[in-house]
Amino acid sequence: MSETKKSSDGKNGPAASSKPGATRREFLNEVATGALGIAGLGSMVVTYRFLSPNVLFEPPTTFRAGSPDLYPLNSVTYLQDQQVYIVRTDQGFYAVSAVCTHLGCITQWKPEFEQIWCPCHGSKFRLDGTKIEGPAPRPLPHFSISLTADGELQVDKLEVLPLGQVLKV
Amino acid sequence: MATPFSLQGALEQLRTTRVWRSIFRRGPARTNRTRSLAVFGNLFLHFLPVKVREKSLRVRASYYLGSISFFLFLALVISGVLLMFYYHPAAPQAYRDMKDLRFVVSNGVFLRNLHRLAAQLMVLLVFWHMFHVFYRGGYKPPHEFNWVVGVFLLIVTLFLSYTGYLLPWDQLAFWAITVGTNIISAMPVIGKKVRFVSLGGNLVGENALLRFYVLHCVVLPLIAILLIAVHFWRVQKDGGLTVRESDGGQGK
Numbered sequence: 001m002s003e004t005k006k007s008s009d010g011k012n013g014p015a016a017s018s019k020p021g022a023t024r025r026e027f028l029n030e031v032a033t034g035a036l037g038i039a040g041l042g043s044m045v046v047t048y049r050f051l052s053p054n055v056l057f058e059p060p061t062t063f064r065a066g067s068p069d070l071y072p073l074n075s076v077t078y079l080q081d082q083q084v085y086i087v088r089t090d091q092g093f094y095a096v097s098a099v100c101t102h103l104g105c106i107t108q109w110k111p112e113f114e115q116i117w118c119p120c121h122g123s124k125f126r127l128d129g130t131k132i133e134g135p136a137p138r139p140l141p142h143f144s145i146s147l148t149a150d151g152e153l154q155v156d157k158l159e160v161l162p163l164g165q166v167l168k169v
Numbered sequence: 170m171a172t173p174f175s176l177q178g179a180l181e182q183l184r185t186t187r188v189w190r191s192i193f194r195r196g197p198a199r200t201n202r203t204r205s206l207a208v209f210g211n212l213f214l215h216f217l218p219v220k221v222r223e224k225s226l227r228v229r230a231s232y233y234l235g236s237i238s239f240f241l242f243l244a245l246v247i248s249g250v251l252l253m254f255y256y257h258p259a260a261p262q263a264y265r266d267m268k269d270l271r272f273v274v275s276n277g278v279f280l281r282n283l284h285r286l287a288a289q290l291m292v293l294l295v296f297w298h299m300f301h302v303f304y305r306g307g308y309k310p311p312h313e314f315n316w317v318v319g320v321f322l323l324i325v326t327l328f329l330s331y332t333g334y335l336l337p338w339d340q341l342a343f344w345a346i347t348v349g350t351n352i353i354s355a356m357p358v359i360g361k362k363v364r365f366v367s368l369g370g371n372l373v374g375e376n377a378l379l380r381f382y383v384l385h386c387v388v389l390p391l392i393a394i395l396l397i398a399v400h401f402w403r404v405q406k407d408g409g410l411t412v413r414e415s416d417g418g419q420g421k
Contacts, residue, residue: 052365053370104351105344
């Protein structure tokens with residue numbers, strides 16, 4: 001690209017063609033600078049790739065929550081290891097995340113108010129995860145809940161369901 | 170018979186040795202010229218001013234806020250290196266090491282508290298230094314470049330404080346970093362990726378602890394040392410501190 005620029009300069013004015021040495025030096029300088037720039041950019045990309053782990057030893061996002069009989073009708077059960085509320089109503093089961101959508105604190109179910117409260121910055125949610133007040137930007141998500149072949153509840157925390165979808169058992 | 174031993178004589182004798190003369194080449198600093206040469210020829214002194222105005226040494230000129238911040242940084246480097254001899258950046262060993270430093274290691278609780286309190290004091294003093302410089306107009310030309318270096322030093326100080334927060338690996342550390350990195354992920358477009366790379370995963374775990382440890386003990390201190398050197402050198406190049414008539418002392 002720089003070569004064509006230089007040759008067009010040569011056509012327009014005699015100054016460039018009378019100093020071919022300077023043109024070659026400029027051309028080589030541009031090539032070298034460009035090569036260094038590409039190498040620098042490339043090393044930034046590979047460093048970023050290096051710093052992003054490919055294998056993670058994190059807890060699985062799918063878990064079994066036991067038999068449906070463990071959960072009484074109209075009950076809220078907090079599973080501490082999974083940070084999920086299992087709610088059983090007349091309609092069926094649903095699983096609500098206990099992680100506040102504001103900054104990731106763990107919320108608490110307050111049975112006396114029938115609300116979910118976040119201790120960090122005061123967000124309050126209804127039992128279906130919708131927000132009552134506070135800084136939380138989104139409602140608490142509902143996770144996919146299903147029955148396994150041997151009749152146990154299974155929750156997938158990567159799959160978010162729309163509000164109102166329940167598992168009938 | 171040998172003359173009786175005297176300290177003065179021994180020092181004079183030492184000054185004539187080849188080793189001494191190879192280190193201190195300028196001779197004794199007895200005149201203004203040799204004093205200046207001693208500063209110019211020393212790696213650790215050459216970015217400090219050779220002469221300062223008496224006014225800029227008055228307490229009210231700076232309250233020594235920058236100097237105290239620097240000495241706190243030195244104390245933090247020394248106590249931090251000592252703490253590193255007992256600390257493994259791994260879960261759950263990190264928490265046990267922190268407990269050992271408090272209850273088992275001789276003087277461990279002193280060093281740990283020294284590191285912690287000096288860190289908090291340094292954040293406080295760096296802010297105070299910034300406000301002091303700002304309200305005196307110390308950011309105005311020719312000091313504007315040094316003001317920007319100072320802003321970067323403030324950011325490095327805050328990042329040092331924040332990365333050190335995770336290292337005790339207790340509940341406070343875990344939730345502080347959980348909340349803090351969720352604030353990072355609120356950045357548009359790149360937020361989630363920056364959080365993933367800085368934690369080395371999706372949640373605060375072993376990778377995050379190791380990353381914060383390396384940042385806290387290697388990367389950020391190196392950046393801080395570099396910026397502090399530039400900061401001091403610029404003070405000299407820009408003609409010293411900003412002094413005012415109201416700072417007291419003889420006007421010079």
